[in-house]
Amino acid sequence: MGYSLRLLDVLRSLHAEEGDTVLVKDTGREYRGILMPHHEFSDPDVVVIKLKSGYNVGVKTGPGTTIEIVSKVQPKERKPHHMHPAKDKKTVAVLGTGGTIASYVDYRTGAVHPALSADDLVAAVPEIGDICNVRSEVIFSIFSENMTVDHWQKLAGAVADRLNGGVDGCIIPHGTDTMGYTSAAMSFMLEGLTKPVVLVGAQRSSDRPSTDAHTNLVSSARFIVESDAAGVYVLMHETSSDTAAAVHLGTKVRKMHTSRRDAFHSVNCSPVARISFEGGIEYLAEHHKRSEGKVRLRDGMDANVALLQFYPGMSPAAFESVLTSHHGVVIAGSGLGHVSKDMVTAIGKAIEAGTKVVMTSQCLYGRVNLNVYNTGRDLITAGVISGEDMLPETAYVKLMWVLGQTSNDGEIRRLMITDLRGEITERREIDD
Amino acid sequence: MGYSLRLLDVLRSLHAEEGDTVLVKDTGREYRGILMPHHEFSDPDVVVIKLKSGYNVGVKTGPGTTIEIVSKVQPKERKPHHMHPAKDKKTVAVLGTGGTIASYVDYRTGAVHPALSADDLVAAVPEIGDICNVRSEVIFSIFSENMTVDHWQKLAGAVADRLNGGVDGCIIPHGTDTMGYTSAAMSFMLEGLTKPVVLVGAQRSSDRPSTDAHTNLVSSARFIVESDAAGVYVLMHETSSDTAAAVHLGTKVRKMHTSRRDAFHSVNCSPVARISFEGGIEYLAEHHKRSEGKVRLRDGMDANVALLQFYPGMSPAAFESVLTSHHGVVIAGSGLGHVSKDMVTAIGKAIEAGTKVVMTSQCLYGRVNLNVYNTGRDLITAGVISGEDMLPETAYVKLMWVLGQTSNDGEIRRLMITDLRGEITERREIDD
Numbered sequence: 001m002g003y004s005l006r007l008l009d010v011l012r013s014l015h016a017e018e019g020d021t022v023l024v025k026d027t028g029r030e031y032r033g034i035l036m037p038h039h040e041f042s043d044p045d046v047v048v049i050k051l052k053s054g055y056n057v058g059v060k061t062g063p064g065t066t067i068e069i070v071s072k073v074q075p076k077e078r079k080p081h082h083m084h085p086a087k088d089k090k091t092v093a094v095l096g097t098g099g100t101i102a103s104y105v106d107y108r109t110g111a112v113h114p115a116l117s118a119d120d121l122v123a124a125v126p127e128i129g130d131i132c133n134v135r136s137e138v139i140f141s142i143f144s145e146n147m148t149v150d151h152w153q154k155l156a157g158a159v160a161d162r163l164n165g166g167v168d169g170c171i172i173p174h175g176t177d178t179m180g181y182t183s184a185a186m187s188f189m190l191e192g193l194t195k196p197v198v199l200v201g202a203q204r205s206s207d208r209p210s211t212d213a214h215t216n217l218v219s220s221a222r223f224i225v226e227s228d229a230a231g232v233y234v235l236m237h238e239t240s241s242d243t244a245a246a247v248h249l250g251t252k253v254r255k256m257h258t259s260r261r262d263a264f265h266s267v268n269c270s271p272v273a274r275i276s277f278e279g280g281i282e283y284l285a286e287h288h289k290r291s292e293g294k295v296r297l298r299d300g301m302d303a304n305v306a307l308l309q310f311y312p313g314m315s316p317a318a319f320e321s322v323l324t325s326h327h328g329v330v331i332a333g334s335g336l337g338h339v340s341k342d343m344v345t346a347i348g349k350a351i352e353a354g355t356k357v358v359m360t361s362q363c364l365y366g367r368v369n370l371n372v373y374n375t376g377r378d379l380i381t382a383g384v385i386s387g388e389d390m391l392p393e394t395a396y397v398k399l400m401w402v403l404g405q406t407s408n409d410g411e412i413r414r415l416m417i418t419d420l421r422g423e424i425t426e427r428r429e430i431d432d
Numbered sequence: 433m434g435y436s437l438r439l440l441d442v443l444r445s446l447h448a449e450e451g452d453t454v455l456v457k458d459t460g461r462e463y464r465g466i467l468m469p470h471h472e473f474s475d476p477d478v479v480v481i482k483l484k485s486g487y488n489v490g491v492k493t494g495p496g497t498t499i500e501i502v503s504k505v506q507p508k509e510r511k512p513h514h515m516h517p518a519k520d521k522k523t524v525a526v527l528g529t530g531g532t533i534a535s536y537v538d539y540r541t542g543a544v545h546p547a548l549s550a551d552d553l554v555a556a557v558p559e560i561g562d563i564c565n566v567r568s569e570v571i572f573s574i575f576s577e578n579m580t581v582d583h584w585q586k587l588a589g590a591v592a593d594r595l596n597g598g599v600d601g602c603i604i605p606h607g608t609d610t611m612g613y614t615s616a617a618m619s620f621m622l623e624g625l626t627k628p629v630v631l632v633g634a635q636r637s638s639d640r641p642s643t644d645a646h647t648n649l650v651s652s653a654r655f656i657v658e659s660d661a662a663g664v665y666v667l668m669h670e671t672s673s674d675t676a677a678a679v680h681l682g683t684k685v686r687k688m689h690t691s692r693r694d695a696f697h698s699v700n701c702s703p704v705a706r707i708s709f710e711g712g713i714e715y716l717a718e719h720h721k722r723s724e725g726k727v728r729l730r731d732g733m734d735a736n737v738a739l740l741q742f743y744p745g746m747s748p749a750a751f752e753s754v755l756t757s758h759h760g761v762v763i764a765g766s767g768l769g770h771v772s773k774d775m776v777t778a779i780g781k782a783i784e785a786g787t788k789v790v791m792t793s794q795c796l797y798g799r800v801n802l803n804v805y806n807t808g809r810d811l812i813t814a815g816v817i818s819g820e821d822m823l824p825e826t827a828y829v830k831l832m833w834v835l836g837q838t839s840n841d842g843e844i845r846r847l848m849i850t851d852l853r854g855e856i857t858e859r860r861e862i863d864d
Contacts, residue, residue, distance in 0.1 A: 143807055145770040147744040177767035178744045258768050258798030303745055309764070311739045311828060312579040312610045318738065318757050325750050332741070335609035336690050338577040366690030375575055396743060 004044035007061055011047075019073030024049065026065045031057055034073075037117075090168040090225050091133040094122055095158055097151070097182075098141040099175025101202035101213045117141075121173060125214050131221040135167060144175025147182060149303040149400065155182070156189035159197055160297040169196040169224035171217070176201035176255055176263065179234060183250030184397040187232040187421040191296040193288075196224050197232045199250065203261045212237050212261040219245040219275045227273065227281050230290045232421075237261040238274055247273040249287075251394050251423035254364065267364055268389045269425050300404035302327050307396040309362050310339040316346035323350035323357075328399040330358045331384075332392040337361050337368035338375045348382035356403065356412055360387035360395045367427065385416045388424045398423060436476035439493055443479075451505030456481065458497045463489060466505075469549070518565060522600040522657050526554055526568040527590055529583070529614075531576050531607025533634035533645045549573075553605060557646050563653040567599060576607025579614060581735040581832065587614070588621035591629055592729040601628040601656035603649070608633035608687055608695065611666060615682030616829040619664040619853040623728040625720070628656050629664045631682065635693045644669050644693040651677040651707045659705065659713050662722045664853075669693040670706055679705040681719075683826050683855035686796065699796055700821045701857050732836035734759050739828040741794050742771040748778035755782035755789075760831040762790045763816075764824040769793055769800035770807045780814035788835065788844055792819035792827045799859065817848050820856045830855060 003011065016022065016035055024031045024047060033049035036056060046058040047067070061067070096102055102121050122128055122136045139158050140151060159170050174182055183199045190197065198220040202213035220235050232250030239262050248266045257263035266272075270285040305328040308319065312334075323329055323346060331347070333339050337359040339347065347357050359379060361368050367389040370376030380386075387395040395416075402415045418424070435443065448454065448467060456463045456479060465481035468488060478490040479499070493499070528534055534553050554560055554568045571590050572583060591602050606614055615631045622629065630652040634645035652667050664682035671694050680698045689695035698704075702717040737760040740751065744766075755761055755778060763779070765771050769791040771779065779789055791811060793800050799821040802808030812818075819827040827848075834847045850856070 143770070143805065145742070145744065145766050145807060146772045149745055175767075177770055181744050255767065255795050256797050258793050258795045258800065260798065263795065263798075304747075305745075306747070306750065307741060307743045309739060309741045309824075310577070311825065312577065312613050313581055313735055313737075313832075315736075315738070315758075318754055321753055322750055326747075334577050335607075335687065338575070338609055340578050361690050363687050363690045363695065365688050366692065366695075368690065373575065375577060392741075393743065400745075 002038050002044060006063070007045055007047070010061075010067055014067060014069055016067070016069060017073055021070040021073075022047075022049065023068045023070050024059050024061070024065060025068075026059065026061065031059050032070065033057070086133060089131075089133050091135065091166070092169050092171055092221055092224050093159075093162040093167040094134055094136040094171045094173065095155065095162070096121065096136065096138040096141060097144070097155060097172060097174050099144050099173060099177075099179075099201055100205050101173040101175075101200065101216070102141065121213075121217070125217050127214075127218050128221045131218070132168075132225050134221075135162070142175075144178040144182070147175075147178050149185075149301045152182060152185040152189065153299045153301070156186055156297060156299045159186065160190060160295050163193075163195050163197075164294045167195075169198065171220045171224070172197065172199045173217070174199045174201050176203060176236075180254050180264070180391070181393050181397055183232055183234045183253060184394045184423070185301075185401070187250040187423070188398060188401040189297065189299045189301075190232065191298050192293060193232065193295050194230050194291045194293045195295070196227065196229050196290070197250075198223055198235050198247075199233070200235045203237075203259060203263055210261075215242065215277055216245060219277070223247055223273070223275055223281065228289050229272065229287045231288045233272060234264055235275070236264040238271070243277060245275045245277070246271040247275065249285075249422045251421050252391065252425075254391055254393065267391055268366070269422075298401075298405065301400045302403035303400060305329065305396060305400045305403065307392060308332070309392075310334055310343060312340065314340065314343055316342045319343075320346060320350075323347065323355055324353050326355060328356040328358070328403050330360060330387065330392055330396045330399055332360050332362040333368070334362060336366075336372055336376060337370055337379070337386065338373065339379070341375070344375065344378050344382060347379070347384060351383040356385065356399065357383070358385045358387045358395050358399055358416055360390055360392040362392070364391065385413055388417060390423050394423050434470050434476060438495070439477055439479070442493075442499055446499060446501055448499070448501060449505055453502040453505075454479075454481065455500045455502050456491050456493070456497060457500075458491065458493065463491050464502065465489070521563075521565050523565040523567065523598070524601050524603055524653055524656050525591075525594040525599045526566055526603045526605065527587065527594070528553065528568065528570040528573060529576070529587060529604060529606050530573040531605060531609075531611075531633055532637050533605045533607075533632065533648070534573065553645075553649070557649050559646075559650050560653045563650070564600070564657050566653075567594070574607075576610040576614070579607075579610050581617075581733045584614060584617040584621065585731045585733070588618055588729060588731045591618065592622060592727050595625075595627050595629075596726045599627075601630065603652045603656065604629065604631045605649070606631045606633050608635060608668075612686050612696070612823070613825050613829055615664055615666045615685060616826045616855070617733075617833070619682040619855070620830060620833040621729065621731045621733075622664065623730050624725060625664065625727050626662050626723045626725045627727070628659065628661050628722070629682075630655055630667050630679075631665070632667045635669075635691060635695055642693075647674065647709055648677060651709070655679055655705070655707055655713065660721050661704065661719045663720045665704060666696055667707070668696040670703070675709060677707045677709070678703040679707065681717075681854045683853050684823065684857075686823055686825065699823055700798070701854075730833075730837065733832045734835035735832060737761065737828060737832045737835065739824060740764070741824075742766055742775060744772065746772065746775055748774045751775075752778060752781075755779065755787060756785050758787060760788040760790070760835050762792060762819065762824055762828045762831055764792050764794040765800070766794060768798075768804055768808060769802055769811070769818065770805065771811070773807070776807065776810050776814060779811070779816060783815040788817065788831065789815070790817045790819045790827050790831055790848055792822055792824040794824070796823065817845055820849060822855050826855050
């Protein structure tokens, strides 16, 4: 998978399998270790070997490199908790999608590769087997920036199938880059959820000392087993220290730091719960309770939607085709939801031509209010729909979903300003 | 100014002036009060009158409306501190640009209008006259979302002129929507600043009980008079209570809430200072000290730059013309600075065609690092310039400025990754 034809020929002629112990010799160097999975994004001439030290090394091979099999991989039983489920434990489906949480560092290049399967992931965190019965599988394995509506639909379909098939909850290991977008997509696509679906990521890969992969995975399993919450959630470290995880509502959460482990924050509401790593769950906000009933999959989405941030000096001419070529556009305006005069005109033209335009704020925190300034009222006159206190990213996902559910103008507007999955919170006087 | 031709004719025939006491009669209603300035954005048929109660009312006039002059405005001396400057006080230029801080609420419609002149503004806050000699003038009066490079150049020119003419500092009352963009523009355009330039706004207009206009203006004057700091700063409430203002570096500040008075936050660094409303300045970070020397105006900017937020599902085809029609594009990527595979391809093509592309992060907090994942390295290979820990908005303004200074490829790249005005902070281990 992803190897160069030359290297693939060498490995095939050896009947090499992942897990085999191999010896790689190259111009004065030798590497002995276990042959690891090769990911589509890795250099096609590199073989990845897990050394005895536990570190992975990527060795660039060439015509002068020799590879020998030292010993063959032994078939092993890696998931006794899966094969022999305990009847007194809840059962959780782990649906892998890729990302840092399911990745390893290539110590030659320092690069992080998504390579571990969901099985590997669960096997690496044996504590999960003590908490619940695990059914792990890989739905796909990609960097989360490459996520599309197709991936969301495939994932939502798998979640609905497993939940309606009887598991008590789903854990979705996911790349953190776009985890907030996917959690919003799952929130809208999965209607009437009576069980928890927890997206979980890691900011540091599992073979780094500071990894948050283990604690986040274990906390996700604990949240499903110990809490009474139903719905779509994102679980990540609450603080930069190793003390607790925060559980965020899937429609109100945003990645607010490039690298910190506590990068995810609930915006315009409190996190739902705090899970202490020493035990115990503390609820911080009201939440939907678990009940009986099948989840309804409503995965229709119109992918032809754009998200634009307004900025002073934005050229209406340059963005005319973006505004008119999409069925929907979410704008992250300035302040209470503003754009420049000439952008108001351009937006009005796009709306006349049939584009649905929703206004949110690039401030992220607070609520759009188009009634305070003339600019806002001009936008209302032009037909812009208020995004209320939705995150721009959530409004983007919601608009795709709404346009996938109905083509009726009034219904599109009604759905966008109605709270469906906790994405719009009530006005609070303190912010006025 | 901004009146309908019909209303203008009526007012001219009366020789009506702002400040005159007038009586407006309309179908059974009478309004008596002082004729107030009419702003270009107001309804052209509305006259604004300040009632005896102090409230402003906008009266929509028609052919049936009559207007009488009750008494003429008395010429008055409103700025003794300006006409007779005290020699023992510092002199501060107040350069009005519009915005909520220089606005009033139209109680008929509830709308906020930018209407007060810089003189009115200073007259409304007489405490400023006790702190310093004030030279106030209106550079322009607009909603800040309508700010363009032309406005920035006009403003920077005025600041340089007044500072080099001898004032000790400048206060720039500004709309909060795009104040962070303007403070970045002033930071780059004004080179070698030896005095303070303080942009100040208000989230609540000055005739509302919860207004922050007064405290922010007074604190700005105090910061110029009492502190030893030189450079471009933004001053706003530090917390939601009325206790202190925070002074932020002009290149590291962002509006993070639509309506709270403490909406502005320093991102990836600490505010420079805290100004207690009860007295005293506490420094929170190192800052440039005042010295002698003229400021150099370097106001060249290439306005043909765009700012784009990446999102999963972003269509390369839809954004192809945006990427190639601009001389520069700043992208707010996901996480450490990522975009989808097909956007990497589209960006590479645009760079080949001559567009300069700078990568920042939509996380806002933290630092871009294109060396961790393959996506980042592909972007480096494509020629993308790292925005380090710059805010997307600051990187947008800086790229316009850099492209206005040089057309040399290597120099553009060097300037973008070099800290010029505090916009790039050093790597901190805690974030790694």
